[in-house]
Amino acid sequence: MEYAKIIIESTREIFSSMIMLEVTSGDPFQRGHEKLNNSISGLVGLAGTIKGMLAIHLPDQTAITVTSAFLGMGVEEIDEDVRDAIGELANMVAGNIKSALDPKGSDIKLSMPSAVYGEEYSVDCLAHAQSITVPFELEGKTFLVELQIREEG
Amino acid sequence: MGKTVLIVDDSNTMRKIVSRALRQAGIDFDEILEAGDGQEALAVLADNQVDVVLSDINMPNMNGLEFLKAKAEDPAIKDIPVVMISTETGADIINEAKSYGAKGAVKKPFTPELINATLGPLL
Numbered sequence: 001m002e003y004a005k006i007i008i009e010s011t012r013e014i015f016s017s018m019i020m021l022e023v024t025s026g027d028p029f030q031r032g033h034e035k036l037n038n039s040i041s042g043l044v045g046l047a048g049t050i051k052g053m054l055a056i057h058l059p060d061q062t063a064i065t066v067t068s069a070f071l072g073m074g075v076e077e078i079d080e081d082v083r084d085a086i087g088e089l090a091n092m093v094a095g096n097i098k099s100a101l102d103p104k105g106s107d108i109k110l111s112m113p114s115a116v117y118g119e120e121y122s123v124d125c126l127a128h129a130q131s132i133t134v135p136f137e138l139e140g141k142t143f144l145v146e147l148q149i150r151e152e153g
Numbered sequence: 154m155g156k157t158v159l160i161v162d163d164s165n166t167m168r169k170i171v172s173r174a175l176r177q178a179g180i181d182f183d184e185i186l187e188a189g190d191g192q193e194a195l196a197v198l199a200d201n202q203v204d205v206v207l208s209d210i211n212m213p214n215m216n217g218l219e220f221l222k223a224k225a226e227d228p229a230i231k232d233i234p235v236v237m238i239s240t241e242t243g244a245d246i247i248n249e250a251k252s253y254g255a256k257g258a259v260k261k262p263f264t265p266e267l268i269n270a271t272l273g274p275l276l
Contacts, residue, residue: 018170018262071169085166092261095240099260105243112163112211 003097004028007134007145010096014089015138019069026135031146035120039063040078042090043123045111050101052149053125054094058086060117062141078117087113093145155183156204156276161194161220162238163212167261171207171238177265180272191215195223198230205275207259210239210246218246221253234275238263 008025015023041057058066060078067085068075075081091113102108116123125131125148133146160171168187175182186201188194190212197203210217217237225231234256237247242260250258257271 014262017264067166070166072173081166084164088164088166091164091240095261098240099242102243104245105241105247106245110211110240112213 003130003132003147003149004134006097006100007093007132007147010093010100011134011136011145013096014092018092019066021066021069021138023136023138026137026142028132028134030131031133031144033122033124035122037120038118039121040082040086040115040117041121041123042086042088043114043116044090044094046094046098046149047109047111048102048152049107050149050151052129052147054090054097055123055125055146055148056086056090056093056143057123057146058143059141062138062143065139065141066143083115083117087115097147155181157184157186157202158182159186159188159194159197159201159203159206161188161191161206161208161212161217163189163209165189167209167238171268174263174265174268175272178269178272179265180269180276191217191220191223194220195227195230198224198227198233203230203233205272206233206235207238207272208235210237210241210250218250218253221250221255225254236271236275 015021038060040063044054046052064075067082070085098108129148129150131148160168162168172185188197192215208217237250237258240261247258
């Protein structure tokens, strides 16, 4: 299963259709346990025949840029609007990935989105899960879309 | 005369985005109302004349499917058309929504054109 391709197509579609911004993807890699600094992460869990987590990690300034474009209005700091927007972004990317993996929609469930943010934090998910992260560039800034996934049965 | 639409989504961001898409779609709306879940949506429908509802599926307190079922049991509001807007658009869940009375579904992400094409025939 080409998870990187699904991540790239899903993310590009959302940014171009909903946020009207073009993003460029970089080479997929496996992120380790390194900490995220001055960032915000939108998280959505996956359960069912495929278990795992979809996360989008953005530095604060990138999240502010994305949220301002998302809402069509200026945003100054990581506030409730930004947390909500980034959670919703993760929700849509996860939804697209789910549609690609489960067209009928009955084998995979998505959790409600969450947002984690701060000066320094770590995000990790399952042990023994396949992990793939795709970096994207937006107006000179980088963010990451990470999928940790384990197929059951 | 413009219409009144109710947007039901637990994400404030998504409610703003749907509002913007409705305006960009060129649909003549007089008023756009909002609700954060199915319970709130039922309360809004009880107090306002609404012409169409756009509802998410995955919401806390009362999700979109539960909202459809509750709405169908109220003679005063059962005929108001509902279109689902959600990341959940697998065939099984959409068929379930339609069995409870939904008139259609729009997948997130969406464009104003898609919103217009789906809502237009219902207004």
